[in-house]
Amino acid sequence: MNRYFKSAYLFGLLGGIMGLISFIVLTFLREDPTNLNLIFGYVIVPISLYLALRYFKDYTNSGYISFAEGMSVGFVTYMFIALLSFVGIWLILNLSPDLFELIKASKVQALIESKETIVSQVGTESYDATLESVQNMVKTDIAINDSIWKIIPGLFFTIIISIILRKNPN
Template sequence: MNNRIQASYKFGLIGGVFCVLAFVLFKLMGIDPTKMSMLFGYFLIPIFLFIGIRFYRNQVNGGLLSFSDGMSVGFLIYSMIAAVSGLGIWVILLLSPSLFEEVKVSKLEMLIENKELIVEQLGIESFDITYENLLEMSAFDIGSNDFIWKIIPGLFFTIIISIILRRNFK
């Protein structure tokens, strides 16, 4: 097994499990789990990236870290977090149709509450298309949205952390 994969999969798996647990916890607290899970990911991803890349540098690679090593390890970590989180949320929503319907109704209510603003800024056509798409939304859509919104900040944070932790000499 590649040293990068071996050093990073633990951090990605644990981070992804934390995101799924946060989704469940936020639901139990009565908070919209999709929004809060996304925000929790913005907090969690940089922590796991920093710890994982630093672990790779100090424990696996003898104290050295090139930018490309940091980007590779970071990519593996945030991709694993995103995959576990997205799949976990998708499975939870498949197993709990009532939770899926709650999330769907919540999103429809939010759209309707903001109708005036949306129509003013984007036009009635955009509102109608969005409304129709929300009516056809599936559990997979919510899981894949979570995946995407963990990948995007993951890339951003990986670049920054790889630059900060880069060390080309002992």
């Protein structure tokens, strides 16, 4: 079983580290690094998944990979990326409470600036509930949100890449 996940751990670790590096770099460049970090996640996750699945196929499994093997290796890879992202961002925000307050203020300000548009689309009650939710946000919320946005595209890209790389020994 370990041979199935060697590449998943390796490239999951690489993807998680790259995600944290992007968060740290964006922290110095922007007030709220979370939104742009999600975009970098959409690049990092599929690249890490492709490398993990390709490595597994070429170097661990004699040039073959089934859809099920691809899904298994991909699942471990994107979950590892999400877990590292969660822990890293949570630690960064706990070590830098000022950064958390800047992110929170930026999100509240964005909601206030977009109030008319949001109210016209979803109504006043939904806007007020969202504003209250953002004002009550905690550090874990930011880390969980980033992790979720690594898992969702991770599943999507795992399916696609597993189909593309699939080659059975028959």
